[in-house]
Amino acid sequence: MKIIYYPGCTLKYKAKNLETSALASLAALGIDVEEMDRWNCCGAVYSLAHDDLIHMVGPARNLVRAKEQGAGKIVTLCSMCYNTLARVNQLMKNDTEKRDTINRFMDEEIDYFGEVEVVHYLTLIKEEVGWQALKEKVRKPLEGLKVASYYGCTLQRPQEVGIEPLGSFTLMKEMFDAIGAETVPFNGADTCCGSYQVICEEAGDNKAAAKVVNSAAAGGADLMATSCPLCEFNLGKQQDELMAKGNISSQVPTLYFTQLLAMALGLDADCYRLELNDPGVRNLLEAKNCLAAV
Amino acid sequence: MTLPMNAPKVSLQSIEKIRELSGENVKVCMQCGTCTSACPMSDEMDFFPRKVMHYSQFGLLQNLENINSYWKCASCHSCTVRCPRGIDIAKVMEALRLLVLRTSTNYIEPSRIPAEKLKEYPGIMMVAGFRKLTS
Numbered sequence: 001m002k003i004i005y006y007p008g009c010t011l012k013y014k015a016k017n018l019e020t021s022a023l024a025s026l027a028a029l030g031i032d033v034e035e036m037d038r039w040n041c042c043g044a045v046y047s048l049a050h051d052d053l054i055h056m057v058g059p060a061r062n063l064v065r066a067k068e069q070g071a072g073k074i075v076t077l078c079s080m081c082y083n084t085l086a087r088v089n090q091l092m093k094n095d096t097e098k099r100d101t102i103n104r105f106m107d108e109e110i111d112y113f114g115e116v117e118v119v120h121y122l123t124l125i126k127e128e129v130g131w132q133a134l135k136e137k138v139r140k141p142l143e144g145l146k147v148a149s150y151y152g153c154t155l156q157r158p159q160e161v162g163i164e165p166l167g168s169f170t171l172m173k174e175m176f177d178a179i180g181a182e183t184v185p186f187n188g189a190d191t192c193c194g195s196y197q198v199i200c201e202e203a204g205d206n207k208a209a210a211k212v213v214n215s216a217a218a219g220g221a222d223l224m225a226t227s228c229p230l231c232e233f234n235l236g237k238q239q240d241e242l243m244a245k246g247n248i249s250s251q252v253p254t255l256y257f258t259q260l261l262a263m264a265l266g267l268d269a270d271c272y273r274l275e276l277n278d279p280g281v282r283n284l285l286e287a288k289n290c291l292a293a294v
Numbered sequence: 295m296t297l298p299m300n301a302p303k304v305s306l307q308s309i310e311k312i313r314e315l316s317g318e319n320v321k322v323c324m325q326c327g328t329c330t331s332a333c334p335m336s337d338e339m340d341f342f343p344r345k346v347m348h349y350s351q352f353g354l355l356q357n358l359e360n361i362n363s364y365w366k367c368a369s370c371h372s373c374t375v376r377c378p379r380g381i382d383i384a385k386v387m388e389a390l391r392l393l394v395l396r397t398s399t400n401y402i403e404p405s406r407i408p409a410e411k412l413k414e415y416p417g418i419m420m421v422a423g424f425r426k427l428t429s
Contacts, residue, residue, distance in 0.1 A: 009417040044421035045369060048388035050317045055425070080418050157371035158382075166375055192334040192370035199415065199423035200402045208334045208368070229416045237414070 001072035015229035017273035024271035079228035083154035139266030141180025148221035179264035188215030204241030253280035315389035329373035
């Protein structure tokens with residue numbers, strides 16, 4: 001079955017390290033994906049108003065592209081893209097009235113009925129590779145590294161598109177187990193990081209993000225791993241500001257889970273691109289001896 | 295909580311309007327406050343989500359004008375997944391935002407965001423923020 005990869009805007013610009021580490025890891029694991037041809041913005045947030053169908057058209061068009069290009073599955077990395085595409089996919093599958101309106105509106109496109117499956121990268125790795133096979137491909141187990149797996153909101157909620165049941169954080173844990181890292185207890189795993197609210201706040205004032213960082217620190221984490229570029233910005237790149245305003249007491253460097261995956265698979269440092277993370281990430285990984293050549 | 299009500303303030307149409315926009319029946323809220331305890335932003339809200347629901351279910355939308363609660367809501371759905379009455383509270387908050395945004399009123403003014411911040415912000419933050427906070 002053909003798997004189409006949907007990158008979304010941020011992975012081509014601010015979060016190149018999420019994309020390059022993820023794609024290099026897929027290649028190393030022998031999974032063939034093809035980037036969607038002519039993809040467009042997913043809309044970033046799912047429209048919650050019942051009469052607002054026009055904002056469903058952007059994400060629906062991506063689903064049409066995937067069908068047109070013969071895909072059985074679309075894989076996404078960014079949590080916000082995942083949530084938006086998965087929710088619109090459900091709408092196109094289950095709400096016949098709205099689906100018909102959207103299909104009629106896009107009369108230049110083929111009709112779409114929710115045929116393609118939208119999956120997140122973590123689910124894809126579990127289904128297409130499996131944790132045991134992943135473990136066998138690891139060339140550099142990340143021993144001694146304590147990670148807080150941060151799911152944020154959009155991988156878990158609402159339940160109908162959650163990558164696993166509410167309150168269960170096993171997918172990332174199983175992946176980290178397979179690559180030799182330890183996951184620490186983490187109360188803030190699905191607590192909101194403040195999301196787009198930061199756009200109207202002064203830097204360092206994001207109390208929601210501070211709660212998450214403090215919770216990761218309390219669990220004894222060396223690092224926090226996420227799959228969302230917005231979470232990475234709020235939780236990672238903003239830590240100096242959170243610290244300066246006294247909202248966090250210690251720092252927990254934050255990176256993408258795919259960067260740790262690529263490191264464990266022994267891939268070239270060019271693909272995980274730590275220069276795009278907060279400098280604390282590299283310092284921590286060097287101290288933990290995770291960056292030495294395989 | 296004492297809820298002063300009088301005829302000019304109560305707007306039964308507003309309850310129906312919220313239902314039309316959100317698909318949710320705010321009248322079934324039983325005021326347990328689970329939404330407030332689940333909300334990561336409640337500390338920063340003028341009224342907690344429970345109080346927003348209370349005013350909404352009695353058609354007292356006037357009391358919700360010019361408060362920051364539904365603007366502070368980040369649509370994280372923590373309340374939605376926990377509401378024992380099954381109300382999708384995130385959708386109610388969206389309806390309250392739209393009642394303002396659809397009068398061509400912006401909550402934030404994109405042109406006032408400093409250029410150096412725009413350079414830093416990830417694309418999804420701006421798409422999401424402008425969709426939720428501007429008309």
